[in-house]
Each structure stands twice: as structure tokens, then as C-alpha cells.
Amino acid sequence: MxxxxxxxxxxxxxxxxxxxxxxxxxxxxxxxxxxxxxxxxxxxxxxxxxxxxxxxxxxxxxxxxxxxxxxxxxxxxxxxxxxxxxxxxxxxxxxxxxxxxxxxxxxxxxxxxxxxxxxxxxxxxxxxxxxxxxxxxxxxxxxxxxxxxxxxxxxxxxxxxxxxxxxxxxDMCISHTGQCLFSSLIAGKSANRGRCLKPCRWKYELELGDCQLLPGYYLAHNxxxxxxxxxxxxxxxxxxxxxxxxxxxxxxxxxxxxxxxxxxxxxxxxxxxxxxxxxxxxxxxxxxxRDFNSAGLWGPIEIDCIGVDGSREPYFPTAPVEVISLQSHDFEPQAYKAATIPQLIVKVSNLEALKRLKDQSIGYFVLGLEKMRPGNWGWSWHELVAAMEYCQEQGLEYVVETPRIVMQQDLERVKTQLDRLGSYAWQAVMVNDLGSWQEGRLRGYTLYGGAGLNICNSRGGQLVTDQGLSRFTATGETSFADLLALLDAGLLVDVVVHGSQCALITDLCLIKAAAGNTEQPCPVFCQDERAFLRDELGQHYEIRSDEQCRNHVFLPQQLSLYNFLPILTKAKANGLRIEGQYMPDRELYEVVSIYQEGLQQLSVGQWNSEPYERLLRLYPEAITSGWFANRDSF
Known part of the structure; x- marks a missing residue:
């Protein structure tokens, strides 16, 4: 019954x-x-x-x-x-x-x-x-x-x-709900605010190594x-x-x-x-x-859940948008001496990066529990233990961050990881979903909130603070004006200022679809081959796969809010976060050095363009501040 x-x-x-x-x-x-x-x-x-x-x-x-x-x-x-x-x-x-x-x-x-x-x-x-x-x-x-x-x-x-x-x-979205930032990051139109441009309904070419599939609607869920x-x-x-x-x-x-x-x-x-x-x-x-399917009711979706040919896709009057690249003339000299300097927060994915940065006055390091392919970015448990022990030996502050997506099938693994963390001297556990938060507070852990919690205003910030988060990272969709308002509320808020930007996370393995072996055992092409979606403007969105075979689609350009350091410092941002987990060690060291130099300039009342020009030279393929400065767009 x-x-x-x-x-x-x-x-x-x-x-x-x-x-x-x-x-x-x-x-x-x-x-x-x-x-x-x-x-x-x-x-x-x-x-x-x-x-x-x-x-x-x-x-x-x-x-x-x-x-x-x-x-x-x-x-x-x-x-x-x-x-x-x-x-x-x-x-x-x-x-x-x-x-x-x-x-x-x-x-x-x-x-x-x-x-x-x-x-x-x-x-x-x-x-x-x-x-x-x-x-x-x-x-x-x-x-x-x-x-x-x-x-x-x-x-x-x-x-x-x-x-x-x-x-x-x-209708079905291809992305995990609430975690699709695609429309807002490329065009300033937030899906989480009812203004999605539906980039998942655009046509793309799917590339895997030397293999390139014909253009199709590879994100268009039936x-x-x-x-x-x-x-x-x-x-x-x-x-x-x-x-x-x-x-x-x-x-x-x-x-x-x-x-x-x-x-x-x-x-x-x-x-x-x-x-x-x-x-x-x-x-x-x-x-x-569109054609019907049962989505993930019987397991992760496959390419047959996607209307690749677009034959039944309703017309929607939007098209790919060019990601806006930063230029030399975007730098604006300012006369401002900062009374206090925010911490730099750096997410790293290997021990060598920790060792290179140990003397760089990092506020705290972020060690993520997720592991990504290709490149094996992230930590095995053995490697994570070694990193935590190294931080303790060197007196480095660090937090351990739970994945952005945790479903019921992942819960026991996350619980086990949280239990095992109890033996180590981390500063806090950073959570990106309410389930991990619940499990962390049941264990009495000090908790920080990640960007996955989508906190973008003072009332939400007050609730999460009242519920036990010591500090939190603002959502990546927060525009410049709204971030300043959030910071003005006096809460301990961190801001992501540099790194790869994840547009969406999906259970569909696009890499497997590109390999054309949907009926065969997975050969794990994601271990060795880089995969991309290429839009009609020629922009490449890299696809990475996590250990649960969820695909994470990243924007063509890395984010940089370097030019906003004077304003973020004046607004008393608590910490400035660099997403360094996908950077080669030398690139990450250079990025950290540039941001440290900019903060050092502000501490003595200077602000010249030399570090910014170094940043542009480091990324000849371009970087972007996205729609951060445009309040009206969101």
C-alpha cells in the first residue's frame, strides 16, 4: 500500500x-x-x-x-x-x-x-x-x-x-538545474532570473581530438x-x-x-x-x-535523448554571442590607497602548485574533492592527504571543497570523505550544495559556502550566515553593482576574480557521443583527448569530465577581474579567489604574482598598468571580464 x-x-x-x-x-x-x-x-x-x-x-x-x-x-x-x-x-x-x-x-x-x-x-x-x-x-x-x-x-x-x-x-534543460550560467556569462541574460537565451538550443560542432562531427544541436534535450x-x-x-x-x-x-x-x-x-x-x-x-524521452529516470542520459538534427526544435530568436575580450585600453589609472587588502584565495589541484605558491602570502588554499579529465586535474585521496599534510607542515591555511553537484548516488561517497577529513587540520569545509552543508554541520565542521549556493544578496547572505557559514563566495552571476551592494551589507564575502568559467554541467557524456560508441563500453577517451563544442562564431567551449562522467562545459576565455581590484578592495571584499585548478603550475604562479603586485600597489596608493599588460601577454588568446560591469544586462 x-x-x-x-x-x-x-x-x-x-x-x-x-x-x-x-x-x-x-x-x-x-x-x-x-x-x-x-x-x-x-x-x-x-x-x-x-x-x-x-x-x-x-x-x-x-x-x-x-x-x-x-x-x-x-x-x-x-x-x-x-x-x-x-x-x-x-x-x-x-x-x-x-x-x-x-x-x-x-x-x-x-x-x-x-x-x-x-x-x-x-x-x-x-x-x-x-x-x-x-x-x-x-x-x-x-x-x-x-x-x-x-x-x-x-x-x-x-x-x-x-x-x-x-x-x-x-521541456528539459541539458544542465543540472540552478547551475547553468551559460546565458549569463556570455550575454548577461541569467537563466536563474528567467532571461535565458537558450544557448543549449544553438547549433555546435563537436570536436574530439582530430575527430570533428557535423554541426548539430548537441545540447538540445528532447x-x-x-x-x-x-x-x-x-x-x-x-x-x-x-x-x-x-x-x-x-x-x-x-x-x-x-x-x-x-x-x-x-x-x-x-x-x-x-x-x-x-x-x-x-x-x-x-x-x-519535441520527441519524448524519460530523461535520467533509468540512468544517465545518452545522445538519443538529444534532438541532434534539430528537426523538431521550436524557433527561438537568439544566436551565439561573441565573448568580449579585454584590451589594453580597458585599464583605468586610479589614485587610491587601500586601508586593508583582501586575502588571495587560490584553488590548486596538485602538490607542485602548493609548493610553488607557499611563500606567496596566500590567505588560504582550496583543495577540491572533485577530479577532472583530461589531465587528471584534482586529487586522489592519497594525493589529498599528502597535500593536507604538506600544508600543516608549512603552516599554510587550506579548506577542502565539496563538488558543485552532489546527487543521491554520490551522497555516501561524500559522507565517507567528510568522515575521513575529521583527522586533519583544515580551516574549513567549503560546500556548494545543501546536502553537503547538512552533512558538514552534522559533524560540527567549520563551513564556508561556495559559489554553487547562488548567494547574490544580503538577505540570502544573512540566512546562510545565521545557519552557520563563516563566509561565502558570491555567485558568478552577480554583476558589479549588485556585488558592491552585497559587500556593503558587512558580510564576509569572497569573489572569484580569475580562472576558467564553467557554463553548465550535464549528465550527458558528449565525449562518448563524439567518439561514436554509444553502444559500446566506454573507452574513456576523456582521459587523453581534449573535447570541444564549437559555435557558429568559431568559439571553442572545452568539455571536461568528472569522475561521475558528468560533463562540464567551459567558456572560451578565462575570467579576469584584475581591473576591478581597486573597487573590490575599496568595497572590502573579504577574499579574492583564483580558480587555478586547471592551470599549469607556471601559469598559475604568474597569475598569482600579477594579482599580488596589483594589491601591493593599492596598499601604497599606486595603480599602474604594468601588471595588467603582463596579464594580457600571458593570455594572447584573450581573457574577459564578461558582463560583470553591466548591471542592466542581468
Whole structure:
């Protein structure tokens, strides 16, 4: 016997759509206002505040529920209006808030609001430990990561208490949710703020060593359809089945809602005797936009989940963007003497780099628990122990950083690593996800927050500080103006100023696809061959693979915020981080020396261009400050 209190949750972007999906059998509807939600590219969609009030009344009259998406990341100048908006949503008695930014949870608690909080899929919740963390913050429901397998969902359900919601049908992003910075880093249009340019839907050439595949849509995930697997999901513990499509019309959505309504009703009635309705499945297939797949429900996605030929890809009016390169004339002389100098923080991936930098006055080193290919960047456990022992011998401060992605299948490994770390004298453990954070605080560890936590405003920063993080790294999407506002709040904030920029992380092994051996055992080409996506402008995005075979796609140019050192120093950034884990040792030493020289100049009231010119010569293929200076773009 399993839970038969099942919810069918439908999207609505317009009033007539809300009426249609309610009449078609949805138990609840999720919708967004004209502000503060993830679907902001089409102004003719979403609900005014008065329409939200009417929607709540309309649905409540039918004993149905309205959940409102408050699922963006928010910047400092939006927080006052956001607070007023949350008051309004309480007043009109909506039934739940769908939340990405922890700032909303902080405001919710300080205001004493009683609207149930649902963790958005954008939080990337993929472990039972993360669910427990959210339970401690007062959340009542979690919308699980779309990247989870059925086995992982079942395991999470067995080890947590919150209601579990899962997407059953609709669009799929190729990236792990909440960790796709592609659109914002290349064009200043943040996916985490509802403005994604969909670079995953562009055409690329895929290159592996000397092999080059024809142009195709190698990141264009086909649509999710879990209709044939509803019984297994119910048995695994999913209680709410969510249909994607707030920008879809009523004719498309009504077909979906009727089919899923009928299926869930039959599951409630028949339970284990339930069989999938083949006719209804065929009707869904005929109504499809892209081809269907079950995503990662049965394991990591393969290339057959991708619409490589683009034949069913809807038109989206964007195109590749040229990454803006830094030039000599970008340097601006300034007269400023810094009262205090931020620490330099350097992430390293081998013992030789530590030895070269030991006398460079590094605030602390970052030793990551991930290992990347090709090049074997990172540490085996034996190498990590040697590095920690070396730091202790030399009196060097260091932290150990957990991976950016931790799913239920990774959790036991992370727990074991955290347990083994207890024997060493690290300064802190840096966490990038809520599950690792939960496990770290259960062990009483000193904890720092990594950029993967997506902290970009003072209210979110205050919550993570109150919950035990000693300091945190601002998200890489934070623009210049918003970072200054965050620093002005007086929190201990670190800023990434140099290094490779990861645009997205996907479970799809593009390297295996490039090798053309999807039906054969993996020959681990990623150990030796460099792989790239090449866009229509000729820009190369390098693909690296971690130990779980997740692919990390990096921007063509490294980030450099050297020119912003005077302002970051004046704004009292706590630490300036260099992502040195993928640099050859000599390159890393030179980069650190350049930044140290710039900080030294500021300490005595100087700021000349010589170190900056050295930086440009070090990177003749170009470096970028991206969209950091452009507030309006984000």
C-alpha cells in the first residue's frame, strides 16, 4: 500500500489557460506574477496582482490550490519590493510559494508568513540530506531535481519527511538545474532570473581530438514524458506530478492534463493492477513538440535523448554571442590607497602548485574533492592527504571543497570523505550544495559556502550566515553593482576574480557521443583527448569530465577581474579567489604574482598598468571580464 493522495499540478501563464487546466482536472495550478518569477521573456504572459487574487479565489471555490512562483535569484535593489509582494501573496491566501533564492526563506521567516514554502527545482535538490536541510528551514515540499533516477527518488523518500514533487512532462534543460550560467556569462541574460537565451538550443560542432562531427544541436534535450512510468513514480514516493509549460496555450496543455488526470485516477483506484493506456500515450505523442524521452529516470542520459538534427526544435530568436575580450585600453589609472587588502584565495589541484605558491602570502588554499579529465586535474585521496599534510607542515591555511553537484548516488561517497577529513587540520569545509552543508554541520565542521549556493544578496547572505557559514563566495552571476551592494551589507564575502568559467554541467557524456560508441563500453577517451563544442562564431567551449562522467562545459576565455581590484578592495571584499585548478603550475604562479603586485600597489596608493599588460601577454588568446560591469544586462 502506498500514498494515494496524489496531486496533478498544472501550469498557467494566462487566465484562460488557468481555467482550462482546472476544468481538465488539475488539482492545483502554479503561476507567476508580472515580477519576481522565472518566465520573464514574454510580457503578455504571467498574472497581475489583481489576477492572482482572482485566480486564488477561482481555484479555492473548486477546492483547488494556487502556488505562486517566486523562483528567481534576486538582487539587492529588488528586496524591498519583494517583501511587499510576499505580504500581498499572504493576504490573498495563495497555497504555496515556489522558491529558489534563500533570501525568500529569510524574509518569510522574519515576516512571520504562514504560506507553505516549496523548494523550486532551480535549487537543484538531489539528496535526502538537502531535503532535511530544507525541512529545518521550514519548507514543506521539495520539487526534486529532474536529473534524479527512479532509484534515487525512492531512496530520498525513504530517508526524508517532506512532500516530494517531480516534473512528469515538458521541456528539459541539458544542465543540472540552478547551475547553468551559460546565458549569463556570455550575454548577461541569467537563466536563474528567467532571461535565458537558450544557448543549449544553438547549433555546435563537436570536436574530439582530430575527430570533428557535423554541426548539430548537441545540447538540445528532447522533451520529458513520464506518462508510461507514473506507477513506478508513485511507488517511489512522488506525491505531486508537475507539468511544465507556463508559456504554452490551453489547447496544448488540456490534452496533457486530461491524460495525466485519468492515469492518476486509475492508479488511485487500481494501484498495482494499473496499466498504461496505450491510446492515451499515442495521443500524447501526436501532441508532442519535441520527441519524448524519460530523461535520467533509468540512468544517465545518452545522445538519443538529444534532438541532434534539430528537426523538431521550436524557433527561438537568439544566436551565439561573441565573448568580449579585454584590451589594453580597458585599464583605468586610479589614485587610491587601500586601508586593508583582501586575502588571495587560490584553488590548486596538485602538490607542485602548493609548493610553488607557499611563500606567496596566500590567505588560504582550496583543495577540491572533485577530479577532472583530461589531465587528471584534482586529487586522489592519497594525493589529498599528502597535500593536507604538506600544508600543516608549512603552516599554510587550506579548506577542502565539496563538488558543485552532489546527487543521491554520490551522497555516501561524500559522507565517507567528510568522515575521513575529521583527522586533519583544515580551516574549513567549503560546500556548494545543501546536502553537503547538512552533512558538514552534522559533524560540527567549520563551513564556508561556495559559489554553487547562488548567494547574490544580503538577505540570502544573512540566512546562510545565521545557519552557520563563516563566509561565502558570491555567485558568478552577480554583476558589479549588485556585488558592491552585497559587500556593503558587512558580510564576509569572497569573489572569484580569475580562472576558467564553467557554463553548465550535464549528465550527458558528449565525449562518448563524439567518439561514436554509444553502444559500446566506454573507452574513456576523456582521459587523453581534449573535447570541444564549437559555435557558429568559431568559439571553442572545452568539455571536461568528472569522475561521475558528468560533463562540464567551459567558456572560451578565462575570467579576469584584475581591473576591478581597486573597487573590490575599496568595497572590502573579504577574499579574492583564483580558480587555478586547471592551470599549469607556471601559469598559475604568474597569475598569482600579477594579482599580488596589483594589491601591493593599492596598499601604497599606486595603480599602474604594468601588471595588467603582463596579464594580457600571458593570455594572447584573450581573457574577459564578461558582463560583470553591466548591471542592466542581468
Amino acid at each position: 502506498y500514498n494515494t493522495n496524489l496531486e496533478l499540478l498544472a501550469p498557467a501563464g494566462k487566465w484562460e489557460v488557468l481555467q482550462s487546466v482546472a476544468q481538465a482536472g488539475a488539482d492545483a495550478v502554479y503561476a507567476g506574477g508580472k515580477r519576481f518569477n522565472m518566465r520573464m521573456l514574454r510580457p503578455d504572459f504571467n498574472f497581475s496582482e489583481q489576477e492572482l487574487r482572482q485566480a486564488a479565489d477561482y481555484l479555492h471555490e473548486q477546492n483547488k490550490r494556487l502556488y505562486v512562483t517566486v523562483n528567481n535569484l534576486y538582487y539587492e535593489d529588488e528586496l524591498a519590493e519583494l517583501q511587499d509582494y510576499l505580504y500581498y501573496l499572504q493576504e490573498i491566501e495563495v497555497d504555496g510559494l515556489i522558491i529558489q533564492d534563500l533570501a525568500v526563506a529569510e524574509i518569510h521567516g522574519k515576516l512571520g508568513l504562514t504560506i507553505p514554502m516549496h523548494a523550486s527545482v532551480q535549487m537543484g535538490i538531489g539528496t535526502s540530506s538537502a531535503v532535511k536541510f530544507l525541512e529545518s528551514l521550514g519548507f514543506s515540499r521539495v520539487i526534486l531535481s529532474k536529473n534524479l533516477s527512479l532509484h534515487e527518488i525512492k531512496d530520498i523518500h525513504q530517508h526524508s519527511n517532506l512532500g516530494l514533487e517531480f516534473f512528469a512532462h515538458g 522533451d520529458l514524458c513520464l506518462y508510461p512510468h507514473l506507477l513506478e513514480l508513485v511507488q517511489a514516493g512522488v506525491a505531486s506530478f508537475k507539468i511544465e509549460g507556463r508559456m504554452r496555450d490551453s489547447s496544448y496543455l488540456t490534452v496533457l492534463i486530461k491524460a495525466y488526470r485519468e492515469a492518476l485516477d486509475r492508479i488511485i483506484q487500481l494501484q498495482d493492477e494499473y496499466k498504461t493506456d496505450g491510446y492515451a500515450l499515442q495521443n500524447l505523442h501526436e501532441n508532442r513538440i
